Amino acid sequence: MAGHSKWANIQHRKGRQDAVRSKLFSKLAKEITVAAKMGDPDPEKNPRLRLAVKTAKTASCPKDVIDRAIKKAMGGDAENYDEIRYEGYGPSGIAFIVETMTDNVNRTASNVRSYFTKAGGNLGTSGSVSFMFDRVGEITYDASVGDADTVMMAAIEAGAEDVESDEDGHWIYTADSDLSAVSDALEAVLGESKETKLIWKPQNRTEVDLETAQKLMRLVETIEDDDDVQSVTANFDVPDDVAAQL
Numbered sequence: 001m002a003g004h005s006k007w008a009n010i011q012h013r014k015g016r017q018d019a020v021r022s023k024l025f026s027k028l029a030k031e032i033t034v035a036a037k038m039g040d041p042d043p044e045k046n047p048r049l050r051l052a053v054k055t056a057k058t059a060s061c062p063k064d065v066i067d068r069a070i071k072k073a074m075g076g077d078a079e080n081y082d083e084i085r086y087e088g089y090g091p092s093g094i095a096f097i098v099e100t101m102t103d104n105v106n107r108t109a110s111n112v113r114s115y116f117t118k119a120g121g122n123l124g125t126s127g128s129v130s131f132m133f134d135r136v137g138e139i140t141y142d143a144s145v146g147d148a149d150t151v152m153m154a155a156i157e158a159g160a161e162d163v164e165s166d167e168d169g170h171w172i173y174t175a176d177s178d179l180s181a182v183s184d185a186l187e188a189v190l191g192e193s194k195e196t197k198l199i200w201k202p203q204n205r206t207e208v209d210l211e212t213a214q215k216l217m218r219l220v221e222t223i224e225d226d227d228d229v230q231s232v233t234a235n236f237d238v239p240d241d242v243a244a245q246l
Contacts, residue, residue, distance in 0.1 A: 027230055028056040029069040030101055034081050036073035047180055051196070054183070058195055079103045086112050087130055088123040091215040092208060094236045095129035096121070097200045102228040111226055119219040132235060133200040136161070137179025139172040139186060140195040146170075151190070158185035169194065173201065202235035210245050213238045217246070 035049035043050040049070075056066050082105055086098040096116075102108040113123050139160075141151065148165035155163045155172045159182050162173040174182040176198055183196045208216065216236055223232045238246065 023225070023227065024059060025056075025061050025065055026227070027101075028052070028059060028061050029065050030081065031230065032056060032066060032069035033073045034083075034101060036070045041070055041074050051180055051198070055195070055197055058193060084108065085126070085130075086123060087126060087128045088116050088121055089129070090116065090119055090121040090219050090234060092206075092212045092236075094121075094206060094208070094212075094216055094234050095132050095202075096219075096223075097130060097133060097233045098223055098229060099231045100226075100228045101230050104228075108226075108228040111228070112223065115219065115222050115226075119215060119222075121219070130200070132204070133202055133233065135176045136199060136201045137174035137176055137182065138195070138197055138199045138201070139174070139179070139183050139193050141170040141172070141186075141190055142194055143167060143169045145190045154186060154189045155182075158182045158189070160186075199231075200233040202233070205235050205237040207239050208236050208242070210242050212236075213242055213246060 032049065032052045035046060035052045039046035039049060041049070043053050053066055081101045081103055084100045084102060084105060086096075086100065086109075088096050088098075090096050098112055100108050100112070116123050143165075145151065146154075148163075148170070151165060151170045151172070152163050158172075159178055160172045160174050164171040164173075172182070172186065179196065179198060183193060187193065213236075216234065220232050220234065223229055
């Protein structure tokens with residue numbers, strides 16, 4: 001499987017995560033509300049809600065935001081959201097998966113389509129690019145938790161499938177259904193993770209030049225800024241020499 005994306009690290013270094021933090025909290029709260037509404041409001045009895053709460057906590061989402069999102073679902077006044085996945089191609093034929101949660105499908109579809117069109121790409125049909133990705137769990141730790149061998153052994157013991165390590169950190173991959181169990185097992189050994197989430201992992205990544213990287217990053221940021229969008233994944237990566245110019 002393709003390794004973690006260096007491009008994601010570039011986004012983080014450039015402060016992109018800080019720029020979307022307020023939007024991130026509202027998106028995390030939306031996921032918590034939907035998960036609680038679909039199942040039991042007790043995270044211990046609802047795997048999806050448990051993961052949503054854990055993800056929110058690792059993102060430093062305030063406890064009152066989490067509690068309010070669960071109470072909203074229990075109160076029966078939560079909006080009805082449709083979960084829609086869009087697939088398409090960006091500049092240079094790079095494959096994209098966009099996951100949304102919306103109370104207005106027409107609005108979201110129109111917006112997402114326009115983002116791709118304006119960037120010189122196009123939306124495809126369902127399944128048009130997802131076959132190039134694997135649905136897996138990803139658990140991220142800072143490099144400071146231990147060396148590559150230590151984390152590898154802990155991950156194997158916990159039941160993980162793969163580990164990637166470099167100077168920026170450690171990325172541990174699991175089957176999607178094992179994410180919660182592996183995360184709990186790792187937490188007992190390595191402490192709390194930096195991030196725990198389900199992702200679409202590209203089977204292969206295409207390295208891009210500077211001009212293409214700039215176009216793709218603009219498209220990703222435009223899509224992520226949409227309140228209906230929960231996540232954006234693409235199968236490109238940025239070589240070190242190009243990254244230095246971004």
